[in-house]
Amino acid sequence: MFRLFEESGFTRVRSAVVPHFRFRKPATQNSAEAFGVKAVVFTATRPAAS
Amino acid sequence: MSDAVTAQESLEAVLKDEIIRMYQDVADHPEGEYHFFHGREAAELFGYDPEWLDRAPAGAVASFAGVGNPHLRSAIQPGETVVDLGSGAGLDAIIASWSAGASGNVIGVDLNPSMCLKAQAHAAATGARMECRQGQMENIPLPDASADVVISNGVINLSFRKRKVIEELFRVIKPGGRLSITDIVSAKQLSQSIVNDPKLWAS
Numbered sequence: 551m552f553r554l555f556e557e558s559g560f561t562r563v564r565s566a567v568v569p570h571f572r573f574r575k576p577a578t579q580n581s582a583e584a585f586g587v588k589a590v591v592f593t594a595t596r597p598a599a600s
Numbered sequence: 601m602s603d604a605v606t607a608q609e610s611l612e613a614v615l616k617d618e619i620i621r622m623y624q625d626v627a628d629h630p631e632g633e634y635h636f637f638h639g640r641e642a643a644e645l646f647g648y649d650p651e652w653l654d655r656a657p658a659g660a661v662a663s664f665a666g667v668g669n670p671h672l673r674s675a676i677q678p679g680e681t682v683v684d685l686g687s688g689a690g691l692d693a694i695i696a697s698w699s700a701g702a703s704g705n706v707i708g709v710d711l712n713p714s715m716c717l718k719a720q721a722h723a724a725a726t727g728a729r730m731e732c733r734q735g736q737m738e739n740i741p742l743p744d745a746s747a748d749v750v751i752s753n754g755v756i757n758l759s760f761r762k763r764k765v766i767e768e769l770f771r772v773i774k775p776g777g778r779l780s781i782t783d784i785v786s787a788k789q790l791s792q793s794i795v796n797d798p799k800l801w802a803s
Contacts (some may be wrong), residue, residue, distance in 0.1 A: 571645075597775065
């Protein structure tokens, strides 16, 4: 998704993992971990008009 | 149109129905147990100020189904126009309205018209200013360059067409505007069985 922001024209794209995110059900959390699923916060800016 | 495109569109339509059903269920039955944390428990887990949760309508808090806290980095200023993509029962939009103030404007966008009505009712109950527009994130029902800030919480991951969604975000954000979005990402390609199962995808 980070790449998609940049390719769409956004600048100053930043990301950070959301601490403490997890699924409620252990089986779901285990599956999520197997796929490297995590929550991330993204910030980005649309360039000002030149 | 190829069979593959037709199949993809059919699966996408089924997925959107499942998304509506699942999150309507959370709103209608916040006492239920789901794959994800929700309600006040989830909001506190993600660092929402307890004072916000005390001030916001109980129904909006109970139906919260986000995956993080986009407000930590949104820096909403008085007078700004804020769009909440996937506004659900309205908690994030209501919180945003407190920062945008009376001179600002908060617009929620949600796939489910019923949730739009619920969000607007929650906002009205506390005197918060918010409108909600029913629509798809792949085709945001807003003019070009209409938002100073876009926030979103656990929504874009539900789309099959994430590139289109992000292109739409770029279109509706004003030049110089910004976004603060929390969402689910996967380090690995999901199996086709998950992709093809709307219930698993929507979870």
